[in-house]
Amino acid sequence: MIGNILGLSLLSGILYRLGGIGKPFRSWMRDWLIPGVVIAVMIFILKIQAPWWAYLISYPLMGGALCTYWDDSDDPFKDSFSRIINWMYPEDNFYLHGFIIGLGLFPIAIWGSLGWIALLIRAVVLGFLMGGLNWLVHKLNIPFGDWIEELSRGAFIIVTLILL
Numbered sequence: 375m376i377g378n379i380l381g382l383s384l385l386s387g388i389l390y391r392l393g394g395i396g397k398p399f400r401s402w403m404r405d406w407l408i409p410g411v412v413i414a415v416m417i418f419i420l421k422i423q424a425p426w427w428a429y430l431i432s433y434p435l436m437g438g439a440l441c442t443y444w445d446d447s448d449d450p451f452k453d454s455f456s457r458i459i460n461w462m463y464p465e466d467n468f469y470l471h472g473f474i475i476g477l478g479l480f481p482i483a484i485w486g487s488l489g490w491i492a493l494l495i496r497a498v499v500l501g502f503l504m505g506g507l508n509w510l511v512h513k514l515n516i517p518f519g520d521w522i523e524e525l526s527r528g529a530f531i532i533v534t535l536i537l538l
Contacts, residue, residue, distance in 0.1 A: 378419050383532040386411050390528025391521065393440075401441070408531055409436035409478070415535050416482070422538060424486025436478035443471050468527070469505030475531060476500040479538075488538055496537040503530045 386408050393404020413429050416422040443466035476497025483493040504527050511519040 375419055379415065379532060379536060382411055382415055382419075383529040386532045387525040387528035390531070391524040394520070394524045404528070405437050405440040408440060408528065409433045411532060412436060412479075412535065415532060416479075416488075416538070420535060420538060422482065422486060422488050424482040424488065428481040428485040431481040432479050435481070436475060439471070439474040439478050443467060466508070467505070468508040469501045471501075472504030472527070472530070473497050473501030476534070492538045496534050499537060500530060500534050503527075503534070 389407050389411070390404045392399040393401045410433070413433060417429070474497075476493070476499075479488060479493055479496075482488045483490050507523055507526055507530075510516075511523050516522060
């Protein structure tokens with residue numbers, strides 16, 4: 375089980391990085407493939423029970439959360455929303471990014487065997503891991519920081535599933 379989760383964490387990290395590289399890759403590789411990996415881990419490895427439609431609802435919630443870093447954009451509506459909730463505007467807020475990704479599984483907590491406490495703990499841990507890593511990489515001016523950050527953030531999404 376642990377080996378499978380670590381392998382899929384590596385896959386998720388690679389997808390997250392490919393989605394952030396730009397051409398020839400696209401962000402959809404991160405935003406819409408990683409939720410599929412999360413759901414596969416939950417169903418086939420962790421054996422978390424939920425109706426199929428709870429997983430179907432969770433998929434776009436996670437994908438939508440992966441689409442934003444809660445920063446400045448070209449969309450005035452999104453910017454007004456980000457200004458209200460993001461105390462670090464216009465910088466990327468990876469604490470909030472990770473937390474919201476973690477909350478993307480709430481339909482499975484409502485209608486499945488995933489508990490609310492576990493969901494909230496994972497969301498908080500994911501937020502602190504993503505935000506803390508970003509802070510640490512920039513504070514220490516680590517070479518290849520973008521690679522380290524994105525590979526790690528993608529892996530964190532899967533590794534933290536063991537908290538469930």
